[in-house]
Amino acid sequence: MSQTETSNSYPTSARNQVKRRHDRGFYDHDTVHRILDSSMLCHVSYVIDGQPYCTPTFFWREGTRLYWHGSSASRMLRNQSKGERVCLTVAHLDSLVLARCGFNHSADYRAVMAFGRAYLVTDPDEKERAVIAMVDRFFPDRTAGLRPSSTQEIKATSFIAMQIEEASAKIRAKGVADDDEDYALPIYAERIPVRTVLGAPEPCPRLLDGVSRPATLNGYSEGRLLEDALRDAYFLEYPNG
Template sequence: GSSASRMLRNQTRGERVCLTVAHLDSLVLARCGFNHSADYRAVMAFGTAYLVTDPEEKERAVTAMVDRFFPDRTASLRQSSAQEIKATSFIAMEIEEASAKVRAKGVADDEEDYELPIYAERIPVRTVLAAPEPCPRLLDGVTRPATLNGYSEGRLLEDALRDAYFVEYPNG
């Protein structure tokens, strides 16, 4: 985030924080309103956060952030300037506790409700990549690197990200 962010600047004291992430997999329509639901994956992590202040550690964080999604990309990029690193804040968090929950049941009606003439379904939710849109100001002869082939039109984002993760961290 921005170094000007008040919320990020206030993490310098080692505040206790909770980080929550949820991913919606589907909407579930049952035969009874009580059984309508959603399939999801969620994690809640608790720990102590601190602001990363060392410029070299911040540079490593930029590299890790970019290369996690696009393996080895930073090797081909212009190096971030000292001012860009200074203008960027990173928060690190020592995870002390975490819990995860997954709901992947789909339609789960009461047994007697399956005999009712009521429509029920699971509606999967997906994030699908669209066709890449090259920058209109690319120099002649600059082509899309083969390392981006995993980010192709019609591919699920989660598949592209998973593949990139295992390239960057082969022992996952």
């Protein structure tokens, strides 16, 4: 069954099909979503009056829809409110690869490009859910114990959503890959793993006496990989994926 015939995969087109190294391209929901859900920082690319821009921002996924937020005065949000086409990207650097030839030096990585039309969230119910999700997606159940956001704070925050029309993942997990004849050369080569690891929590020095760290934050513990904590938090907030 081709990618375009599979309900569990995003359709492919000239826009999202991996052009170089087809073997590294993936279009299935499971692979694409797993990479997205392992991150909280994305880059959103768009064009204003012929000038390309690329803005880093926090984001989250609900099904096949992506959300991100920012100030209501943001240039990015102002120009993505009327169905503008955007490309949202996420990338994880997994290793540095040192080969026996400069040409074969590389890196292991996981990346996603997602395409669609951005729209400003104006429906009151959808915006109310987004106000909660922008916290609880990363820190499940936290909003319920916080001071409620004021009307002015909510008014100053805008949300953009995008239904994923097309998406592709590209993954390299090969490590050192020299030409066969180069393995006989007396040249050192190696793979250097790269990970983002959580440090020890640093409580606010102005905490009131008796206020302790809630158990809901146990997933963010010293020594854990950030991507594991983010993925676990996602499935706590969205058990059905």
